[in-house]
Amino acid sequence: MTKQLQRAIDDNLHFLVIEVASQLATLTHYLQQPSETVGEALLGRSGYGYNLKVRIQNHCLELLKESEAANVHYWRGIETVASELAQITALGRHIVHQVDHLQRPSQLKQSKLAQWLEIVQTAIADIEPALAQKNSRLALKIGRSEARLDRHYARYWRQTLKQLQRGRAPEERLLLLRIAQLIEQMGDSLLLMSEAIISGNVGQPLDMESFYSLQASIESLTEEGDAESVSMRSIAETRSGSGISALTLSRGEQQTTAIYKAGQKRKLKEEREGVESWHEIYPGLAPRILSYKKRGESAALLIEHLAGETFERIVLHQSQAQIMTALKYLNRTLSQVWLETRRNQPIQANHMAQLRQRLPDVYAIHPHFQNGSVTIGGSRLRSFEQLLQRAEEVEQQLIAPFSVYIHGDFNVDNVIFDPNEKRINFIDLHRSCYMDYVQDIAVFMVSNYRLRILDQQVRQRIMLLCRRFYQNRRQFALKQRDKSFDARLALGLVRSFATSTRFILDQTLAEEMFYRSHYLLEQLLAATPQRLKKFRLPIEALFRG
Missing domain, CATH: 1.20.58.220 (Phosphate transport system protein phou homolog 2; domain 2)
Structure with missing residues (x-):
């Protein structure tokens, strides 16, 4: 047929x-x-x-x-x-x-x-x-x-x-x-x-400019530069439109595998610069750049193919023991990086400003999130907007005592663990900068939460991972005498829970996440200014199995 x-x-x-x-x-x-x-x-x-x-x-x-x-x-x-x-x-x-x-x-x-x-x-x-x-x-x-x-x-x-x-x-x-x-x-x-x-x-979908960039990238790795002998397997596409593929170059019995990314020149230039900055600041964590080529407004990156699996695949497909092993090495790596890159200069993440900037996109997908205050059982609950205005004032009092070099987009699919080498690697590094480390913690926890998993056992493993991750990172904060860690992390989670809903059409999951933002704001704002540094994140309520 x-x-x-x-x-x-x-x-x-x-x-x-x-x-x-x-x-x-x-x-x-x-x-x-x-x-x-x-x-x-x-x-x-x-x-x-x-x-x-x-x-x-x-x-x-x-x-x-x-x-x-x-x-x-x-x-x-x-x-x-x-x-x-x-x-x-x-x-x-x-x-x-x-x-x-x-x-x-x-x-x-x-x-x-x-x-x-x-x-x-x-x-x-x-x-x-x-x-x-x-x-x-x-x-x-x-x-x-x-x-x-x-x-x-x-x-x-x-x-x-x-x-x-x-x-x-x-x-x-x-x-x-x-x-x-x-x-x-x-x-x-x-x-x-x-x-x-x-x-x-x-x-893989390519326009002419991207194909020219691909040819130039391959020519930098081979003598012939024969683009037609290359095999490509599409892996993913980023929200910014960059296509990601596994690219294999065959020359005789030799094979070279790399990750090929094609997209807007500005985005890929940022990623190249991010990778290069990691090589300078903390060598060995980021993949090597094999080639960067640009043409017009398009560009192409060839990046070292890293052994191992993303944290997302580990969480979804591996055993509880394997997940905890990966988490142990992630925590160890983060502590080493943060200590190595620490700058004793106070910094503010401005989570609420980031949230406000993205709220129109959230409301465009979920307009009912924009409801005003409501009265339940005689008690008046403040609207999200009212809570946000108050949180913006409170955030001014919550300044991180030091900054570290963060990933900047610390989602579960941007962290790779190689169980054979017991090694953690970071990918997709275009947002890396010196910042409050709770930003990476919040993004990682919420990116786990928002995984669309119906299997209850897998869901429980994910929630346990989030709680264990928080506990370990809190211990790190205590050792650094970071007294406002929980309060700042609460604001980071508010931001990540709420803004992530703009990518989620599952109404139930989106509401769970947005209402967690609302609940967390209520909890944080109930604390007096004097007790903000003693605030404790309600981790069990947020990440129940």
Whole structure:
């Protein structure tokens, strides 16, 4: 069945490419010698191409249901190619409609717009070979056609502007400019097809800039830099849009595995700088940067592949004993890092300011969290906003006695433990800085809490881990004579519980977390200013099994 579907897709795509090429040839002739007969013929050919596109998309959908993960991007790429081929013919029909409004069609030949279509035709001819050979270099050639058409259009636009300023046939000039724009939009379709073919070859969504960055990264590790010999397996995608993949380079019997991240240049530059800062401040904790390449607004990072598992996987899939072993080494590592990087300079985390900045996003997802104060059993409960205003005042009294170098985004999936080497590593380090260490503690605890786990035994293990983690970190704070630790951690947990709900659509879990923020604020604000430093976090109530 699969082979039959693949053959049907190949056949229909072949017919669609031929149809598009034929229509473009006819359109080229039409722009050189406009005639009503040829125009009507082009307008009448919409149905065939549309039917071919729909057949290809339907067959791809069937294959996607049974396709291995590695093939998903290939079949999605075929879908995109079919859609954009049909879009090019639709743009051609729009051109015919525009030509109908020209008073002097002879101007079309003088404009030389028909020559632009030769660029499109050449690119269309490369589509089937690029797909059949999985040839990313040929796909890049298709994509570069878009830039050529953009340059043609930019020049034509400037020429038209000058002619309009001279008052020469403004209506005709604007119609010709519209036709030029429609041809330029065909270049946009070519670029999308190019990127779809490349993504199918690599096995991960990539635009042209990201692919160039990938090529450059690989060339820095190999002599040949043959990007097509690279295998990639998509791992995740960050909320900021950076794609994360496991990349394997094979050269003979040798294999090199690395983590490949592609995304916005600004974000990846921050991560590179974060990793490099850790190497200077506390060597051995962060992975090595193997390569950093940038192009335009995109960039790519190749990072050392670290042995071990993330804390998230350990918590979800390992035994209680293994979890506690990992926690022991995490606590030991944190104590060493914090002691090594300690600066005896008071600092304030401003958790409430961070919370206020993110509250609009929280309320956009969960508008009922914005309710005012309520009365229950004769007792009036303050609204979250009222509590937040009061907490902002209280926070000014709670200053950490020292700062340490923190991770900055200390989620369970950003901590790796290697049980063989008994070693902890940190990843995703773009937010690292000197700060109050309770920020990392709060983020780690809440990132455990928000794991969507229905299994009660696993849930109990997670809550136990949070309580044990808190107890150990509190002992560290006592040894450092940090008297406001619990009160500051309470504010950090308020911030993390509440702001994390903007990523959670599960209403029950989101409410559990937001109401914990509310409860914790009530508890903290019940303490008098004199007793804030004696405040004790209600850990059992917050992290019950």
